[in-house]
Amino acid sequence: MFLIVAARFLAPDVKRFTIEAPRVAKKRKAGQFVILRLHAHGERIPLTIADSDPDAGTITIIVQGVGKTTKLLNMLEAGDAVLDLVGPLGRPSEIERFGTAVVIGGGVGAAIAYPTAKALREAGNHVIAIVGARSRELVILEDEIRAISDELLITTDDGTYGTMGFVTDQLRGIIESGRRVDYVLAIGPPRMMQAVAEATRARGIRTVVSLNSLMVDGTGMCGGCRILTTGGARFACVDGPEFDAHGVDFDLLVQRNRKYARQEAESLRRFLEHPERD
Amino acid sequence: MSANAPTPPLSNKERVKIPRQHMPEQDAGLRRSNFEEVNQGLTVLGATTEALRCLQCASPKCMAGCPVGVKVKDFVELIVEGDYLRAAAKIREDNILPAITGRVCPQETQCEGCCILGNKFEPLGIGYLERFVADYERQSGQLGLPDRAPPTGKKVAIVGSGPAGLSAAGDLVRMGHAVTVFEALHEIGGVLIYGIPEFRLPKEIVRREVDVMRAMGVDFQTNVVIGKTVTIDELMADEGYDAVLVATGAGLPKFLGVPGEHLNGVYSANEFLTRVNLMRANEFPEYDEPVFDVRGRDIAVVGGGNTAMDAVRTAARLGAKTSYLIYRRSEAEMPARAEEAKHAKEEGITFLCLTNPVAFLGEEDGFVRSVRCMKMELGEPDASGRRSPRPIPDSEFELPIQMAIIALGTEANPLVQSTTPDLKTTRKGYIAADPETLRTSKKGVFAGGDIVTGGATVILAMGAGRKAAASIADYLNAGTWDQPQGA
Ligand SMILES: Cc1cc2nc3c(=O)[nH]c(=O)nc-3n(C[C@H](O)[C@H](O)[C@H](O)COP(=O)(O)OP(=O)(O)OC[C@H]3O[C@@H](n4cnc5c(N)ncnc54)[C@H](O)[C@@H]3O)c2cc1C
Ligand SMILES: Cc1cc2nc3c(=O)[nH]c(=O)nc-3n(C[C@H](O)[C@H](O)[C@H](O)COP(=O)(O)OP(=O)(O)OC[C@H]3O[C@@H](n4cnc5c(N)ncnc54)[C@H](O)[C@@H]3O)c2cc1C
Ligand code: SF4
Ligand code: SF4
Ligand code: FES
Ligand SMILES: [Mg+2]
Numbered sequence: 001m002f003l004i005v006a007a008r009f010l011a012p013d014v015k016r017f018t019i020e021a022p023r024v025a026k027k028r029k030a031g032q033f034v035i036l037r038l039h040a041h042g043e044r045i046p047l048t049i050a051d052s053d054p055d056a057g058t059i060t061i062i063v064q065g066v067g068k069t070t071k072l073l074n075m076l077e078a079g080d081a082v083l084d085l086v087g088p089l090g091r092p093s094e095i096e097r098f099g100t101a102v103v104i105g106g107g108v109g110a111a112i113a114y115p116t117a118k119a120l121r122e123a124g125n126h127v128i129a130i131v132g133a134r135s136r137e138l139v140i141l142e143d144e145i146r147a148i149s150d151e152l153l154i155t156t157d158d159g160t161y162g163t164m165g166f167v168t169d170q171l172r173g174i175i176e177s178g179r180r181v182d183y184v185l186a187i188g189p190p191r192m193m194q195a196v197a198e199a200t201r202a203r204g205i206r207t208v209v210s211l212n213s214l215m216v217d218g219t220g221m222c223g224g225c226r227i228l229t230t231g232g233a234r235f236a237c238v239d240g241p242e243f244d245a246h247g248v249d250f251d252l253l254v255q256r257n258r259k260y261a262r263q264e265a266e267s268l269r270r271f272l273e274h275p276e277r278d
Numbered sequence: 279m280s281a282n283a284p285t286p287p288l289s290n291k292e293r294v295k296i297p298r299q300h301m302p303e304q305d306a307g308l309r310r311s312n313f314e315e316v317n318q319g320l321t322v323l324g325a326t327t328e329a330l331r332c333l334q335c336a337s338p339k340c341m342a343g344c345p346v347g348v349k350v351k352d353f354v355e356l357i358v359e360g361d362y363l364r365a366a367a368k369i370r371e372d373n374i375l376p377a378i379t380g381r382v383c384p385q386e387t388q389c390e391g392c393c394i395l396g397n398k399f400e401p402l403g404i405g406y407l408e409r410f411v412a413d414y415e416r417q418s419g420q421l422g423l424p425d426r427a428p429p430t431g432k433k434v435a436i437v438g439s440g441p442a443g444l445s446a447a448g449d450l451v452r453m454g455h456a457v458t459v460f461e462a463l464h465e466i467g468g469v470l471i472y473g474i475p476e477f478r479l480p481k482e483i484v485r486r487e488v489d490v491m492r493a494m495g496v497d498f499q500t501n502v503v504i505g506k507t508v509t510i511d512e513l514m515a516d517e518g519y520d521a522v523l524v525a526t527g528a529g530l531p532k533f534l535g536v537p538g539e540h541l542n543g544v545y546s547a548n549e550f551l552t553r554v555n556l557m558r559a560n561e562f563p564e565y566d567e568p569v570f571d572v573r574g575r576d577i578a579v580v581g582g583g584n585t586a587m588d589a590v591r592t593a594a595r596l597g598a599k600t601s602y603l604i605y606r607r608s609e610a611e612m613p614a615r616a617e618e619a620k621h622a623k624e625e626g627i628t629f630l631c632l633t634n635p636v637a638f639l640g641e642e643d644g645f646v647r648s649v650r651c652m653k654m655e656l657g658e659p660d661a662s663g664r665r666s667p668r669p670i671p672d673s674e675f676e677l678p679i680q681m682a683i684i685a686l687g688t689e690a691n692p693l694v695q696s697t698t699p700d701l702k703t704t705r706k707g708y709i710a711a712d713p714e715t716l717r718t719s720k721k722g723v724f725a726g727g728d729i730v731t732g733g734a735t736v737i738l739a740m741g742a743g744r745k746a747a748a749s750i751a752d753y754l755n756a757g758t759w760d761q762p763q764g765a
Contacts (some may be wrong), residue, residue, distance in 0.1 A: 023507050037464055043557065043566035069566060086501040175365055177577075216557070216567075218504055219462050220691050221550035233533065238693070252540055255612040255644035259542045263568035266653040270563055 001081040002036075005058060012141045013065040014108060015052070015074045022057030024049070024087045026275040030119040031093030031210070031242055034059070035218040045069050046215045046237070048111060048112040048152070049088060059087075062111035068267040089218040090241050093119060093177070096207070099182035100173065101125040103149070104167045104190020104196060106132045110141050112210060113187040118148040125183070126150050130170045132188070136161035168195045181205050186245065190254045197245035207245035211236045211253060214260070228252050290333050294325070295356060298400040299328040306624040310594055313476040313560065316621055317381070320403075325410040328403045329357040334694060335394055340404060343392030345741045350389055350404055357407060362449045366415035370424075374448045375441065375740060377416060378485045380409030382474060383737050384615050416486060423494055427454035434755045435460060435519040435693060437504045440468020441736045442525035442727025444487070445743035446750070453751050458519075460502040465556060468527055472556040473548070475588050477595070478618075481555070506695035514722060521722045521750045524692055524701075524709060525743060528728035532686040534580065538638030541686070543570050543646040547589045547685035549579070554592055564677045565708065570681050573597035576676065578649055580604045580635055582612040582686030587684045590627050602677065603626050606634040606654050606667045632656070632667065636674070648678045688733050696758075698723075708732060718744040721759045724750055 024034060033048045051060040065071040078081075089272040095118040101120045110131045121127045129149035129172035133139045135158045146152050153170045154162030163170065167188070175181055184207040186196035193209040200207045213225040213236040220238040227236050230247035234240065280629040303309075309316055320328065333356045340350040348369055356365035369376045385391070387406040394402035432455045436443045439461040451457045465471050467484045492498060504510060504526075513519045532545035533539055550569070553559040557567035577598045579590040580606035594601045605612060605623065609631050612619060624628070632654040639648045653673035656665040690707040702710040702719035709718055709725040716724045726742030728734055753759065 023502070027507060041558075041565045043568075084462070084501050086462065086503060087507065089506060090505065216549060216552055217463060219506075219529070219693060221531070222552050223531040223533065223546040224549040226540060233540065252644075256540065256542060258644070259570075260568040263562060265573070267563050267566060267568070 001083060001198075002085040003081065004080050007076060007078050007080075009074075010062065011138050013071075013074065014062065014111075014138070014140055015065070016060060016062045017073075017076070018053075018058045018060050019082060019085065020057055021059050021085055021087075024085070025052040025057050025059050026054045028052050028059065028088035029092030030095065030115040031089035032090050033218075033241065034061070034085050034087030035089060036082050036086075037071075038069065038076075039083050041276055042083065043069055044084075044216055044218070046089070046212075046218060048115070050111050050114055062108065063271065064108035067264050068271045071268070072271065072275070078216075086218065089237060091239070093185075093242055094208070095119045095123050097124045100128065100180055101183040101185065102128045102130065102171060102181055104130045104132070104171060104184065104186040104188070104192075105145075106167055106186075106192040107134070107138065108140070109186075109188030109192075109210075110139075110145065113185060114141055114145060114148075116185055117145065119152075120185075121148045122184075128174065129153070130155065130167045131162075132156070132167035132192070132221055133161075134158065135276065166195070168193065168199050171196060171199050175203065175205070177200065184245075185242075190250050190257070193245060194249075194250035197248065197250070201246050207210070208242050209245040209248060210241045211243055211248065212241070212257070213253060215255060227256075284563075287513065287658040288330060288353055293333060294395065294399050294547050296327060296331045298331065298403055299406070300745055301403075301406055303621075306621075306626075309477065310625045310629045311597070313368075313595055315480055315746040316477050317409075319413055320410045325357055325407060326360070328407060329354045331395065332358075332402050332503050333394060339392040339394055339593045340389045340402070344372075344389040344739045345454070345735075346372045346744065348408070350402075353411065354402070354404075354407060357411060362411045363409040363415040363418065369411065373408075373737070373740065374445055375487055375736075377412035378441070378479060379737050379740070380405050380407075380412055380489065381479050381483075382389055384735060386616060388737070404533040416483070423490070424452055426495060428504075429456070430454040430718050430754065432456065432520045433458070433518055434750060434754075435513045435522045436525060437510070437522065437727070438462075438468060438525040438527055438727070439466040439488075439528050440525060440727060440739060442527075442739040442743040442746070443468070443523065444491065445740040446523050446525065446726070446747040447743075448494065449744055449747035450750060451491070451494050451496050453747075455751070455754065456497070458497040458499060460504055460508075461498065461500045462503040464500050465555065466498050466500065467715075472552045473585070473588070475551065475555055475592050477589065477591070479759045483525070488594045503693065510694065510698045510701070510720075510723060520754055521724065523716075523746050523750060524718070524723065524725040524729060525739070525746075526691060526729045528690055528708075528733045530689040530691045531684070532689060533684055534635060534686065536578040536635060536637050538640055538646065541638050541640040542644050544638055545570075545681070545683045547579070547585045547683050548688065550589055550683050551585075551592065555598070560592075560596055572681050574599050575680040575684070576602070576678060577681040578602040578604050578635075578679045579685055581687070582607065582614055582631075583685065583687060584614050584618060585687070586683075586685035587614045587622050589685050591622055591625055593681065593683065594625055594627060600630075602630050602679070603627055604630045604633050604635060604649070604651065606632065607664070608632055608656060611664055624725060626656060634667065634669065635682075637680060639676070646680065646682055649677045649682055650674060650676050688728075690729060690732075694729075695706070707734070714745075715749045715752075716742065717749065717753075717759070722753070
């Protein structure tokens with residue numbers, strides 16, 4: 001069992017948890033994730049390690065409630081526990097002194113991008129963070145990201161906060177202004193990441209995305225998380241989750257992520273009707 | 279004939295006249311829609327009768343055919359005497375998981391394949407008898423814990439909780455060493471838990487064996503991926519382990535590399551079986567993990583081994599309308615056990631042999647719609663002596679299916695090797711270990727089971743685990759590390 005020591009909502013349906021996991025806390029690097037299972041009938045789901053405190057033996061995860069498992073998780077409070085948690089999984093982000101690095105986080109992607117942005121800044125990069133959300137109340141980690149970036153741009157789809165529009169509008173603005181961009185990291189919904197890849201492709205700007213494919217074991221055993229790159233099929237859990245954006249087949253990713261849409265909807269409906277059952 | 283009544287000694291002539299006892303099976307029509315065990319186990323009468331068939335050979339061939347040298351003749355004699363608990367103890371001297379091996383060993387090529395009776399008659403049902411005494415022992419609740427030697431003060435880490443890791447742990451803890459088994463998944467058992475389906479090996483049996491080992495003092499730590507959560511070097515340098523056994527199995531799935539393989543509904547056997555066995559997706563939505571809904575649909579499994587049989591029979595149980603098994607050689611070449619192939623056919627699986635998939639075709643929405651296949655014929659024998667299949671020109675045909683499972687075997691998972699720089703590997707990425715001592719190129723580190731041999735069998739993995747345990751004990755006693763020959 002893995003004890004939750006703190007839990008707090010950052011936005012509607014987005015909750016931050018601090019969980020006791022000493023081995024993971026000691027080992028994790030930016031870009032890695034854990035897989036957890038809430039209870040004996042639960043599924044295994046991957047969540048990025050947003051932060052860790054090796055001395056306290058805790059890790060932080062930030063969870064957006066989108067379906068059965070994440071909504072159930074977001075009902076847990078400090079003092080509750082998670083049945084299984086394994087990690088750190090995946091390869092750490094490549095952290096180098098690239099020069100100017102643009103880090104883009106869409107939705108809960110901001111939470112996933114945060115640890116890597118922080119590491120890029122610590123490595124001496126000039127970090128431009130672009131945080132996008134549908135509307136004002138969904139902008140998360142603004143203060144945290146401001147603290148570890150040199151410039152912060154916020155966009156909302158509906159214009160209720162920051163600039164109205166998409167993160168790619170801001171990215172294009174930067175590129176077209178003639179500023180030198182050495183590195184782009186984009187994390188968010190697949191179609192957003194695809195749009196970023198298209199925005200940087202022509203200029204050959206090194207662009208990395210973190211892929212959210214469906215996972216089970218997270219150790220390379222099942223092959224369920226496979227994605228297609230120009231170099232062939234890869235397992236996102238062990239070869240990724242970060243990949244060169246310009247080689248990724250995003251259509252296939254989107255298609256594969258919809259595989260269980262019907263079952264996921266049924267599971268959520270059942271859960272919302274009787275949340276107490278779990 | 280009652281188990282405890284004194285049985286007059288039979289002559290060999292009389293013994294060979296007794297027909298081999300049949301394993302009672304769940305009716306094929308019934309079992310196709312449940313996950314309960316197919317083989318129901320011999321009755322006391324059946325077991326006693328079968329045991330009487332044994333000729334009690336002076337130099338028994340059966341024992342030589344068993345990779346761990348189970349004293350078949352002795353335990354069979356104890357069955358005749360009606361002393362099932364001692365029979366179980368006798369098996370456990372060489373094999374700590376008899377309820378499992380009695381069910382899944384390929385006996386026809388091992389103990390039973392060597393039984394002298396098989397020359398003229400049917401071989402003794404050794405697997406059935408092994409299972410019988412192990413089940414009796416379990417149900418009696420009188421499982422005697424073996425004695426444990428006084429603590430040696432030495433710590434051993436075992437990486438992976440499949441049969442190799444479990445059997446090594448059992449031996450080492452008995453010798454008085456402190457043993458911790460690290461497992462990446464949330465449940466102990468390796469392929470026994472996530473791979474082999476419930477209807478062949480009830481998970482309760484595996485759990486029970488693990489509980490026994492826990493009671494013996496083995497420390498099990500799930501949710502630890504060695505190489506990620508902690509490395510082998512850290513285990514030895516920081517956590518004080520004196521020796522490490524790597525028993526991580528061969529878990530990396532192989533794919534065909536044909537177009538359309540990433541369509542929705544195309545699984546690796548590992549993923550499909552893990553979803554059902556480990557995550558219980560067959561009980562969705564009671565359990566949260568989903569699996570493709572095959573009810574009323576047609577499915578195909580590609581491959582001819584045990585894994586392919588398990589996958590196709592599992593899919594049939596999930597309610598598939600037609601379940602095809604696509605195999606590129608002929609049925610005679612199939613590596614799966616004959617019993618599994620027979621059971622599969624009885625359950626209505628359609629075998630398409632000498633057939634090879636060349637592409638999967640999909641619908642607009644990305645779900646698989648059909649598999650395009652070629653007919654094959656057998657050519658000249660290849661290096662391994664098997665006749666290699668070659669495509670028949672213009673024989674392509676399309677088979678409509680809505681789900682496919684690729685069961686082509688597995689390879690070495692590189693996780694541990696790639697994070698342990700001084701651990702030598704073979705050309706194919708398996709860990710190089712001395713065949714006798716199971717020592718690797720790294721001091722204090724041993725390796726055994728599928729991660730050394732490639733995908734093999736439960737009993738071979740167990741044998742490797744026991745060998746490793748003995749070798750680790752030698753090393754811990756002597757404290758010296760001679761250069762291994764094989765690594
Ligand atoms: C490497 C990685 C890191 C991630 N990090 C975060 C994070 O930090 N915070 C966060 O909120 N979310 C993160 N996600 C996404 C998160 O795993 C999914 O939102 C979650 O699994 C949804 O489960 P559900 O039952 O609540 O929703 P469901 O309704 O079951 O699924 C909703 C959608 O989530 C995805 N999903 C479902 N099951 C899985 C699964 N087993 N594995 C992966 N994706 C799945 C699918 O696209 C699905 O359509 C990450 C995903 C990956 C692959
Ligand atoms: C579907 C299927 C059916 C089979 N049927 C039969 C049969 O009928 N009869 C038979 O004799 N054999 C059968 N086999 C083969 C047999 O199961 C294997 O040969 C045997 O299980 C190998 O044992 P092992 O201990 O080497 O590894 P495994 O059983 O593979 O166990 C390895 C364990 O190590 C864990 N692990 C891997 N990497 C790490 C890591 N880095 N850190 C921590 N843990 C890790 C894995 O999660 C796994 O639990 C079958 C195999 C499959 C897949
Ligand atoms: S362990 Fe397997 S091979 Fe050995 S006697 Fe038992 S069933 Fe036969
Ligand atoms: S070879 Fe067959 S008949 Fe002889 S002892 Fe072994 S099991 Fe009995
Ligand atoms: S999640 Fe199973 S191989 Fe990646
Ligand atoms: Mg879900």
